[in-house]
Amino acid sequence: xxxxxxxxxxxxxxxxxxxxxxxxxxxxxxxxxxxxxxxxxxxxxxxxxxxxxxxxxxxxxxxxxxxxxxxxxxxxxxxxxxxxxxxxxxxxxxxxxxxxxxxxxxxxxxxxxxxxxxxxxxxxxxxxxxxxxxxxxxxxxxxxxxxxxxxxxxxxxxxxxxxxxxxxxxxxxxxxxxxxxxxxxxxxxxxxxxxxxxxxxxxxxxxxxxxxxxxxxxxxxxxxxxxxxxxxxxxxxxxxxxxxxxxxxxxxxxxxxxxxxxxxxxxxxxxxxxxxxxxxxxxxxxxxxxxxxxxxxxxxxxxx
Amino acid sequence: xxxxxxxxxxxxxxxxxxxxxxxxxxxxxxxxxxxxxxxxxxxxxxxxxxxxxxxxxxxxxxxxxxxxxxxxxxxxxxxxxxxxxxxxxxxxxxxxxxxxxxxxxxxxxxxxxxxxxxxxxxxxxxxxxxxxxxxxxxxxxxxxxxxxxxxxxxxxxxxxxxxxxxxxxxxxxxxxxxxxxxxxxxxxxxxxxxxxxxxxxxxxxxxxxxxxxxxxxxxxxxxxxxxxxxxxxxxxx
Numbered sequence: 318x319x320x321x322x323x324x325x326x327x328x329x330x331x332x333x334x335x336x337x338x339x340x341x342x343x344x345x346x347x348x349x350x351x352x353x354x355x356x357x358x359x360x361x362x363x364x365x366x367x368x369x370x371x372x373x374x375x376x377x378x379x380x381x382x383x384x385x386x387x388x389x390x391x392x393x394x395x396x397x398x399x400x401x402x403x404x405x406x407x408x409x410x411x412x413x414x415x416x417x418x419x420x421x422x423x424x425x426x427x428x429x430x431x432x433x434x435x436x437x438x439x440x441x442x443x444x445x446x447x448x449x450x451x452x453x454x455x456x457x458x459x460x461x462x463x464x465x466x467x468x469x470x471x472x473x474x475x476x477x478x479x480x481x482x483x484x485x486x487x488x489x490x491x492x493x494x495x496x497x498x499x500x501x502x503x504x505x506x507x508x509x510x511x512x513x514x515x516x517x518x519x520x521x522x523x524x525x526x527x528x529x530x531x532x533x534x535x536x537x538x539x540x541x542x543x544x545x546x547x548x549x550x551x552x553x554x555x556x557x558x559x560x561x562x563x564x565x566x567x568x569x570x571x572x573x574x575x576x577x578x579x580x581x582x583x584x585x586x587x588x589x590x591x592x593x594x595x596x597x598x599x600x601x602x603x604x605x606x607x608x609x610x611x612x613x614x615x616x617x618x619x620x621x
Numbered sequence: 622x623x624x625x626x627x628x629x630x631x632x633x634x635x636x637x638x639x640x641x642x643x644x645x646x647x648x649x650x651x652x653x654x655x656x657x658x659x660x661x662x663x664x665x666x667x668x669x670x671x672x673x674x675x676x677x678x679x680x681x682x683x684x685x686x687x688x689x690x691x692x693x694x695x696x697x698x699x700x701x702x703x704x705x706x707x708x709x710x711x712x713x714x715x716x717x718x719x720x721x722x723x724x725x726x727x728x729x730x731x732x733x734x735x736x737x738x739x740x741x742x743x744x745x746x747x748x749x750x751x752x753x754x755x756x757x758x759x760x761x762x763x764x765x766x767x768x769x770x771x772x773x774x775x776x777x778x779x780x781x782x783x784x785x786x787x788x789x790x791x792x793x794x795x796x797x798x799x800x801x802x803x804x805x806x807x808x809x810x811x812x813x814x815x816x817x818x819x820x821x822x823x824x825x826x827x828x829x830x831x832x833x834x835x836x837x838x839x840x841x842x843x844x845x846x847x848x849x850x851x852x853x854x855x856x857x858x
Binding site for chain 2: 374375376377378395396399400404406408409410411412413414415422423424426427428
């Protein structure tokens with residue numbers, strides 16, 4: 318997987334901006350997702366994830382900036398781009414009156430690279446009843462059908478926009494297995510947006526945290542998780558917290574107790590604290606992606 | 622394109638079914654009535670009346686079909702948001718709209734072909750008249766057919782434009798049905814103010830309806846091609 322990572326980006330946005338009247342949904346977003354990597358795109362509701370993805374898919378007009386997928390300008394040659402991209406939205410609006418085999422037949426004729434064998438494999442994997450109408454399928458089954466349609470034409474890029482939202486854990490597991498299998502078998506580039514951060518942590522090579530249309534962080538998952546620490550500092554009596562160390566993304570002060578979340582934590586961070594403050598005790602705690610995400614957002618809210 | 626045509630046919634299957642009923646219904650009533658009355662009018666000069674009346678009724682009913690086809694063409698997929706599914710599939714918007722035009726205009730033409738075939742083929746065969754153009758009287762086809770043609774263009778254009786602009790196929794269809802009446806009422810007002818001759822009113826109705834209808838069709842098509850679906854803030858859902 319690493320061999321292709323240094324090549325041209327599979328997905329690239331350059332100062333991508335979207336305004337809805339006075340509201341800025343996406344603000345100068347510059348993003349490069351290398352080929353063959355899985356990018357986890359996370360942010361609170363209304364942060365601009367879906368808006369960004371819809372602009373990438375040519376489903377929303379950009380206010381400013383640009384975007385390329387596989388080197389194709391998404392606004393100039395949308396049809397050519399869509400031939401090479403698989404997309405699973407959060408909400409599925411597949412024709413409800415169609416039967417599963419009709420949906421497959423319909424999409425099969427629209428994609429030049431449709432692979433019948435792959436489609437059959439996915440039908441088996443997802444245990445979809447081809448004779449049922451889409452309106453008769455459960456939400457989970459529709460999500461799986463949507464993933465099948467996104468994968469059966471063997472896309473080079475897969476874009477998943479909160480695809481597991483509202484699915485029960487079992488269906489979510491099956492869905493993620495399908496995605497994982499695809500990532501492992503073929504060197505797809507995946508953009509995966511989700512609120513289920515354990516899923517993102519499991520799949521993503523790199524993480525992007527977006528808030529109010531701006532990218533707060535964009536780095537490899539391991540680097541983000543190993544380099545971001547929670548420091549629980551207890552100061553001596555009479556001493557109060559002051560300037561936090563560099564890289565602090567969030568802090569909370571309660572008398573002598575000082576909680577800090579620091580990105581890019583090194584021993585120098587502790588040295589800084591000991592040199593400047595009368596530190597009684599410091600605990601350095603590891604964080605999961607969920608805590609890191611929360612602290613990034615809370616820190617940005619507090620500073621706004 | 623075949624996939625899109627198949628999909629558009631399936632999306633409009635109910636409307637097309639209604640179209641067949643409205644197209645053939647008057648003829649069915651005609652035959653049923655004549656069977657019931659023992660074809661008492663069958664060998665006389667009544668036949669052309671019946672045929673022409675039936676064709677005019679069929680064309681009148683077909684205005685509803687044309688309005689429904691135009692009104693459902695774009696808004697029909699917007700109301701259930703299946704347009705969003707189509708929006709992330711590879712076909713360009715030009716291909717999508719071309720398929721819709723082929724289906725709706727094709728169905729409209731078929732309705733007209735059937736009626737004109739009856740008027741110009743069956744009526745002369747079934748009567749002593751060498752050609753329907755020789756028939757004259759109240760509601761003669763040579764006056765009625767161009768009027769219906771103009772009303773059809775206006776109906777389709779208005780329904781099509783409304784369908785491109787809004788999400789309700791019902792409202793778009795309603796606007797299509799009402800549109801020729803609005804033109805007729807407007808011309809009636811002009812007639813009232815400026816004392817036009819009947820021939821001038823008819824002539825202006827035809828010119829206005831065809832011009833407005835084609836204009837609506839072009840504007841609706843261009844609007845659809847320029848529009849990005851769905852142009853709504855995702856955080857407002």
